[in-house]
Amino acid sequence: MIATTEPTKYASNEPPAARLPGLPKLAAVRGIVELKLFFRQRESVVFTFALPIILLLLFGQIFHGQIGHTGVDFRQYFIAGIMASGLMSATFVNLGVSIALDRDDGTLTRLAGTPLPATAYFAGKAILAFVVCALEVAVLLAIGVLLLGLHLPASAERWFTLGWVLVLGAATCSLLGIAVSCLIKSSRSAVAVMNLPYLVLSFISGVYFVFSDLPHSLQQVAAIFPLKWICQGLRSAFLPNSLLVTEPAHSWQHGETALVLGAWLVASLVICIKMFSWRGRQSR
Amino acid sequence: MTSATSQAALAVRVRGLSKQYQGKTAVDGIDLDIERGEVFALLGPNGAGKTTTVEILEGHRRRDGGAVSVLGVDPGRADRHWRARIGIVLQSDLAAGELTVREMITQFSAYYQGSRDPGEVIAAVGLTGQAGTRLRRLSGGQRRRVDVAIGIVGRPELLFLDEPTTGFDPQARRQFWELIAGLSRDGTTILLTTHYLDEAAALADRLAVLAGGRVVALGTPADLGRSDAKATVSWLGPDGPHSVSTDEPTRCVVRLAESTEGEIAGLSVTRPSLEDRYLELIAEADGRPLSQTGAGR
Numbered sequence: 001m002i003a004t005t006e007p008t009k010y011a012s013n014e015p016p017a018a019r020l021p022g023l024p025k026l027a028a029v030r031g032i033v034e035l036k037l038f039f040r041q042r043e044s045v046v047f048t049f050a051l052p053i054i055l056l057l058l059f060g061q062i063f064h065g066q067i068g069h070t071g072v073d074f075r076q077y078f079i080a081g082i083m084a085s086g087l088m089s090a091t092f093v094n095l096g097v098s099i100a101l102d103r104d105d106g107t108l109t110r111l112a113g114t115p116l117p118a119t120a121y122f123a124g125k126a127i128l129a130f131v132v133c134a135l136e137v138a139v140l141l142a143i144g145v146l147l148l149g150l151h152l153p154a155s156a157e158r159w160f161t162l163g164w165v166l167v168l169g170a171a172t173c174s175l176l177g178i179a180v181s182c183l184i185k186s187s188r189s190a191v192a193v194m195n196l197p198y199l200v201l202s203f204i205s206g207v208y209f210v211f212s213d214l215p216h217s218l219q220q221v222a223a224i225f226p227l228k229w230i231c232q233g234l235r236s237a238f239l240p241n242s243l244l245v246t247e248p249a250h251s252w253q254h255g256e257t258a259l260v261l262g263a264w265l266v267a268s269l270v271i272c273i274k275m276f277s278w279r280g281r282q283s284r
Numbered sequence: 285m286t287s288a289t290s291q292a293a294l295a296v297r298v299r300g301l302s303k304q305y306q307g308k309t310a311v312d313g314i315d316l317d318i319e320r321g322e323v324f325a326l327l328g329p330n331g332a333g334k335t336t337t338v339e340i341l342e343g344h345r346r347r348d349g350g351a352v353s354v355l356g357v358d359p360g361r362a363d364r365h366w367r368a369r370i371g372i373v374l375q376s377d378l379a380a381g382e383l384t385v386r387e388m389i390t391q392f393s394a395y396y397q398g399s400r401d402p403g404e405v406i407a408a409v410g411l412t413g414q415a416g417t418r419l420r421r422l423s424g425g426q427r428r429r430v431d432v433a434i435g436i437v438g439r440p441e442l443l444f445l446d447e448p449t450t451g452f453d454p455q456a457r458r459q460f461w462e463l464i465a466g467l468s469r470d471g472t473t474i475l476l477t478t479h480y481l482d483e484a485a486a487l488a489d490r491l492a493v494l495a496g497g498r499v500v501a502l503g504t505p506a507d508l509g510r511s512d513a514k515a516t517v518s519w520l521g522p523d524g525p526h527s528v529s530t531d532e533p534t535r536c537v538v539r540l541a542e543s544t545e546g547e548i549a550g551l552s553v554t555r556p557s558l559e560d561r562y563l564e565l566i567a568e569a570d571g572r573p574l575s576q577t578g579a580g581r
Binding site for chain 2: 019020021025026029033036037040041105106107109110112113114115116117279
């Protein structure tokens with residue numbers, strides 16, 4: 001049947017299409033797809049944004065008053081923690097769960113059959129995580145300033161601190177979420193697997209309590225992980241230096257923060273590169 | 285037929301392919317040659333090794349042994365440039381998501397250079413009316429067609445179709461067959477697996493029957509249907525239905541006519557269909573030691 005229609009345009013020694021779409025374009029395509037999928041899941045959108053807001057308002061009702069003699073209201077202290085915790089939820093938890101879901105429902109297998117590089121897929125996830133983080137931070141800041149007497153960062157330097165802590169924190173937690181998702185076998189366990197470290201870290205990293213009130217040993221454990229440093233970094237952007245007496249090192253420790261987050265970022269990146277497979281481990 | 289063809293004309297070349305799952309053999313030494321521009325069907329019962337074979341050729345699964353070349357490249361070591369030249373329609377169902385058909389196809393078209401126009405692809409799979417509908421609201425058969433559109437939007441040289449029409453109604457299957465025939469006319473090489481013999485007969489230039497992880501028959505649909513020369517002559521005698529299996533059906537009918545007054549009631553002469561031959565092959569493969577059933581070498 002093919003005798004009359006020799007497939008001349010597919011000559012066998014023709015070089016393969018040399019110019020495939022570049023990473024920026026592919027990342028943008030994936031980012032738009034991720035954003036559409038996320039914002040069309042109305043329930044998920046509502047709960048993602050409602051959780052930190054409800055926690056913020058709830059804790060604002062339960063705990064208030066000055067922390068020691070620092071002149072800082074606990075509700076203001078607490079906003080930095082909720083913001084950090086919301087950031088970790090939007091990046092670490094959401095990415096880990098959504099990649100496990102993509103693996104389960106065949107999305108990854110379909111993408112694996114196309115020329116799309118894995119980096120573009122991850123970039124799409126990261127774009128979504130960054131957009132959600134940015135919106136969450138904006139909403140929490142607005143509530144903090146309007147209802148809880150929070151002051152916006154007072155200097156350019158503090159704005160800069162806010163910026164790099166958020167970006168580095170979101171990047172680190174995103175990559176860590178992707179790395180952990182490589183270890184998850186099915187989406188049914190994903191929520192549990194991702195939430196356990198997230199909740200434990202939230203309790204020991206100065207999200208719900210003043211960090212220096214925690215037992216010393218827990219402080220030590222928390223200091224190994226990123227969330228404690230993100231919380232501390234955000235406090236350094238919003239809260240006056242009078243609070244430093246309650247900080248464990250009596251300093252904002254920006255250098256250490258960048259170092260710990262950077263180390264987790266690199267380690268997660270290595271795990272992602274080594275461990276990620278479109279097809280999971282069962283196809284070997 | 286293929287031995288005389290130069291290797292460059294081959295889209296797929298497989299020698300001694302094997303694959304085990306936890307010690308259980310799924311593919312047991314398969315040889316295949318698929319020429320460029322050919323429509324080739326892999327037939328076989330569930331568990332015959334069809335999907336495993338196709339997944340290895342797609343680069344979705346690792347092989348344990350044998351040599352595989354797909355478009356001149358080992359799929360186990362293929363890069364994105366190679367993936368740009370193949371199209372895959374998976375057996376598993378497409379997830380019911382919140383993207384519309386058009387968004388889904390546009391997304392996949394963006395992954396390739398020189399891909400087909402999304403609107404044309406959507407029209408080709410008969411979903412123009414649903415282009416703005418979210419995948420979640422489509423029927424199973426419609427989602428399957430979206431999957432086919434995903435497979436062809438990158439203008440593949442070689443298209444893999446793993447049981448593409450399972451769950452289609454008869455009309456949708458016919459439309460799908462026309463689509464595949466059209467792609468073939470445009471020069472696309474197609475490898476499809478199917479349970480349906482009529483589908484293989486309608487679409488395939490050649491087919492291989494797999495059973496127990498081995499190729500038990502290889503040829504054109506007509507070859508396979510004809511390979512057993514015995515025909516069956518059936519009629520209705522005064523004492524009930526009769527049926528004779530014979531190499532000489534004409535002589536049989538003449539003898540019958542001589543011994544019968546007037547018309548022979550319920551007379552029919554049937555050749556074994558592809559389906560009969562297929563069922564025979566599967567039964568043989570089940571009953572015989574596997575080492576005797578190879579047909580590839």
